Amino acid sequence: MVIETSDSTTGRSSVGHTAGDDQSGDPVARVPVTPDTDDGGRSERPEVASPSLAAVVTARADSTAPTDDDVKIDIEGLNVYYGATLALSDVHLQVPSGQVTALIGPSGCGKSTLLRSINRMNDLIEGARVTGGVRLGGVDVYDRRTDVVLLRKRIGMVFQKSNPFPKSIFENVAFGPRIAGVRGREQLSQIVERSLTRAALWDEVKDRLHHSALQLSGGQQQRLCIARALANDPEVLLMDEPASALDPASTARIEDLIFELRGQYTIVIVTHNMQQAARVSDRTAFFYQGLLVESGPTVEMFTCPSQQRTEDYITGRFG
Amino acid sequence: MTAASTQNSAPRQRRWRRRVDQSFEWFCMAATLSSVVILIGMLWAIIHEGAGWLSWSFLTNYTSVHPEKAGILSALVGSLWLIGLTAVFSVVVGVGAAVYLEEYARDIWFKRLVQLNISNLAGVPSIVYGILGLVLFVRGLSSVTGGRSVLSGALTLTLVVLPIVIIASQEALRAVPKTIRQASYALAATRWQTVWHHVLPAAMPGMMTGVILSLSRAFGEAAPLIIVGAWAQVRFVPSGMRDEFTVLPIQIFEWSSRPQAEFRELAAAAILVLLVMLLCTNGLAVFLRYRYGRKVKW
Ligand SMILES: Nc1ncnc2c1ncn2[C@@H]1O[C@H](COP(=O)(O)OP(=O)(O)OP(=O)(O)O)[C@@H](O)[C@H]1O
Ligand SMILES: [Mg+2]
Numbered sequence: 214m215v216i217e218t219s220d221s222t223t224g225r226s227s228v229g230h231t232a233g234d235d236q237s238g239d240p241v242a243r244v245p246v247t248p249d250t251d252d253g254g255r256s257e258r259p260e261v262a263s264p265s266l267a268a269v270v271t272a273r274a275d276s277t278a279p280t281d282d283d284v285k286i287d288i289e290g291l292n293v294y295y296g297a298t299l300a301l302s303d304v305h306l307q308v309p310s311g312q313v314t315a316l317i318g319p320s321g322c323g324k325s326t327l328l329r330s331i332n333r334m335n336d337l338i339e340g341a342r343v344t345g346g347v348r349l350g351g352v353d354v355y356d357r358r359t360d361v362v363l364l365r366k367r368i369g370m371v372f373q374k375s376n377p378f379p380k381s382i383f384e385n386v387a388f389g390p391r392i393a394g395v396r397g398r399e400q401l402s403q404i405v406e407r408s409l410t411r412a413a414l415w416d417e418v419k420d421r422l423h424h425s426a427l428q429l430s431g432g433q434q435q436r437l438c439i440a441r442a443l444a445n446d447p448e449v450l451l452m453d454e455p456a457s458a459l460d461p462a463s464t465a466r467i468e469d470l471i472f473e474l475r476g477q478y479t480i481v482i483v484t485h486n487m488q489q490a491a492r493v494s495d496r497t498a499f500f501y502q503g504l505l506v507e508s509g510p511t512v513e514m515f516t517c518p519s520q521q522r523t524e525d526y527i528t529g530r531f532g
Numbered sequence: 533m534t535a536a537s538t539q540n541s542a543p544r545q546r547r548w549r550r551r552v553d554q555s556f557e558w559f560c561m562a563a564t565l566s567s568v569v570i571l572i573g574m575l576w577a578i579i580h581e582g583a584g585w586l587s588w589s590f591l592t593n594y595t596s597v598h599p600e601k602a603g604i605l606s607a608l609v610g611s612l613w614l615i616g617l618t619a620v621f622s623v624v625v626g627v628g629a630a631v632y633l634e635e636y637a638r639d640i641w642f643k644r645l646v647q648l649n650i651s652n653l654a655g656v657p658s659i660v661y662g663i664l665g666l667v668l669f670v671r672g673l674s675s676v677t678g679g680r681s682v683l684s685g686a687l688t689l690t691l692v693v694l695p696i697v698i699i700a701s702q703e704a705l706r707a708v709p710k711t712i713r714q715a716s717y718a719l720a721a722t723r724w725q726t727v728w729h730h731v732l733p734a735a736m737p738g739m740m741t742g743v744i745l746s747l748s749r750a751f752g753e754a755a756p757l758i759i760v761g762a763w764a765q766v767r768f769v770p771s772g773m774r775d776e777f778t779v780l781p782i783q784i785f786e787w788s789s790r791p792q793a794e795f796r797e798l799a800a801a802a803i804l805v806l807l808v809m810l811l812c813t814n815g816l817a818v819f820l821r822y823r824y825g826r827k828v829k830w
Contacts, residue, residue: 337717339638366720376711378730388729389719438715445719 266515266527269491283310285449285479286331290345293326293335300326303345304505306498310350313471313480315490315511318500319526324483325373327500328451331481332368333361350448366393369442369478373454375434377426377441382409382418385426385437389445404444412440413470432463439470450474452482456489468493487527491515499523578807582800590801594767595783599794604802607783609769610682610762611751611809614779617686618693618750623743625690626697627732630739633698634705635727654695661691662756670760678774680761685777688760689753693746700742704735737821744817748810754781780806 286308293301301323308314316324326335333354335341347354354364366389377385386405395401405422409415414436418429426437435455442450452471456464464486471480471493484490490497491511498508499522507520518524593603637643665688669677677684708731716726757779766778780802788799 332718334714334718337714362720362722364720365718370718372711372714372718374711376709376715378712378715379734388716388721392719392721392725392729441715441719 266487266491269488269515284308285310285350286481287348288327288331288346289348291327291330291347292344293323293330294340294342294344295338296340299503301330301503306505306508308479308481309496310479311476312495313475313482313493314496314498315494316481316483316498316500317485317487317490317526318506320485321502322500323503324500325453328370328453328481328483331449331451332365332370334370336361366445367447368449368451369445369447371435371438371442371450371452371455373457375431375438375458377429377434377437379425379427381423382426382429382437383422386441386444389441393445408440408444409437411443411474412436413466413473414440430463432459432466435459435463435467436470439467443474447478449479449481452480454483454485457485464489487515487529499526501526578800578803581797582802582804585797585801586804590798591805595765595786599792599798602787602795602798604780604783604805606766606769607778607780607802608805610766610777611779613682613770613777614685614689614757615747615751617682617773618689619743619747621686621690622693622697622747626694626743627701627739629694629698630701630705631727631732634702635723635731650695650698654699657755658692658753659755659759661688662759664688664691665756665760680776681774682770682777683773685757685760685762685779686773688756689750692753692756693750696746696749697743700746701735701739704738704742705731707738708734740820741817744813744820748813748817751810751813752781752806754779754785757782758785780809 284307288304288306291301291304318324329335330343331347335343343355383405386408387401390401390404414433417433429437456467468489494511497511497514499506501522507518507523515527590603592605593601594606596602633643665684669684669687670679712730713726716730762778762782766776770777784799784802787795
């Protein structure tokens with residue numbers, strides 16, 4: 214496998230990503246690693262064959278996935294409009310606590326919209342309107358009395374394109390805690406170190422914390438964004454195609470990371486890469502043209518989906 | 533036969549094309565050179581006339597009816613006062629307005645209306661602002677401004693530069709990527725924190741440049757200040773915002789309209805001082821942009 218040496222430090226031991234799996238199942242991983250290759254993962258999808266996906270998920274099935282079935286995010290009859298167009302209609306979805314839920318579906322089906330309506334980032338979009346209910350651990354997200362700032366503190370978000378602030382690495386990670394009122398330099402340093410460690414970035418940047426974050430590579434920047442979100446100590450992590458602009462090696466590191474973070478965080482990840490969904494997620498939800506077609510445990514979704522459309526999409530027959 | 537004619541005309545066409553090409557290049561070069569030549573000629577004339585009058589006492593004396601004793605102290609200090617105050621007012625109001633329009637205003641219609649107004653105001657001749665300043669600040673608010681004072685002048689000049697400052701600041705704010713704002717909001721920042729910690733620092737170099745360039749325009753303004761009542765016979769330095777004042781352009785205007793040749797030369801010397809100061813402010817703009825640009829680590 215052509216993955217940079219540093220990759221071994223995170224120990225992709227858990228499941229589904231042993232060298233053997235990569236050889237058989239993941240065409241992406243065999244692409245020679247060139248830094249900053251755009252779209253490393255997405256473009257390969259149509260060639261993915263279903264048997265290997267099934268192999269990937271069954272390998273994952275006997276992993277030590279948390280079996281905590283508390284519902285963390287409860288979406289009931291959610292509709293989202295952009296102006297007059299309905300982007301999501303009547304979505305019912307329960308996201309269990311401590312697990313990784315993957316949102317899949319063709320471009321424009323509303324995955325990002327759903328993600329944004331969980332932490333109310335849709336508020337920033339002119340003309341966006343939300344009806345129906347989203348509850349986060351019992352709190353009604355769209356209640357008038359809900360404090361958006363407190364809500365977003367509980368929900369971290371990682372964007373498709375890494376967007377570090379044009380400041381130092383330290384300042385990037387310290388920003389969240391700082392505006393939340395953490396003042397002591399010592400305390401901030403601790404939070405920064407802990408977050409960077411959790412995001413598997415500490416060793417690479419510990420000697421240059423005060424250099425500009427924009428000097429980091431694309432993959433490092435994305436992990437910095439994850440560290441920045443973790444510094445707020447959120448309960449939920451929303452990730453919108455976090456690896457779509459990264460090369461295979463960086464993608465693998467991000468996946469490792471997601472694997473390590475599950476259990477501690479409830480993670481919702483949007484991905485166009487079926488392999489990725491199969492590898493990292495416990496549950497999968499398939500969207501099509503603003504509708505939730507099907508959702509369930511990833512193993513079932515990838516081995517015996519109940520809807521023809523799901524199967525067609527997963528096996529790459531359309532999308 | 534047709535073949536022969538094309539063979540015949542081809543070189544001629546080519547020669548013609550080359551000639552057109554060549555003459556266009558010459559024309560453009562002449563256009564460039566003419567502006568440079570005019571500038572150099574003007575500078576030379578001014579230096580030739582005025583340089584002899586430049587001396588320390590020229591900077592430290594008040595104006596006088598005797599050319600050899602006349603200086604620009606009151607005008608110089610008045611100009612500095614005026615620009616300092618105008619800078620403060622226009623930055624506070626201009627940046628505030630730009631932030632409101634770009635970051636807060638939600639109502640599309642209201643925003644469009646204000647925007648249209650600002651663009652139009654930027655094109656209003658400065659003398660019109662002078663009349664507004666006379667009515668509003670000198671007469672209307674005379675209890676606050678002290679009538680024909682530095683404060684009235686600065687407020688009037690603020691009106692002159694405000695539209696440009698607002699537009700330049702808006703452009704600088706708009707150039708800050710949306711993704712930065714998203715990142716900040718997603719980290720549970722309030723709007724104020726987002727603007728203060730991320731948007732303003734990123735937009736600062738652009739705003740600074742806009743502010744300083746428009747201030748250097750204000751530095752050379754005479755028309756609105758004549759109306760607001762700056763007059764050239766002032767023989768003291770303003771010691772407060774409510775004192776009377778004069779400024780360099782007005783001093784220059786007053787001297788150059790006198791019949792004696794000496795006063796015209798004095799005017800040229802004062803122009804030299806004005807030019808040096810303009811050069812300094814523009815240099816400051818470049819410097820600040822460079823410094824700030826690096827600190828932001830964009
Ligand atoms: N800011 C917006 N204004 C208007 N319409 C929007 C906006 N954002 C998204 N939409 C529309 O809503 C629908 C869903 O968009 P969304 O971004 O959620 O899709 P997606 O599933 O994330 O697609 P992709 O996989 O390409 O990211 C699309 O039809 C899109 O055109
Ligand atoms: Mg999307």
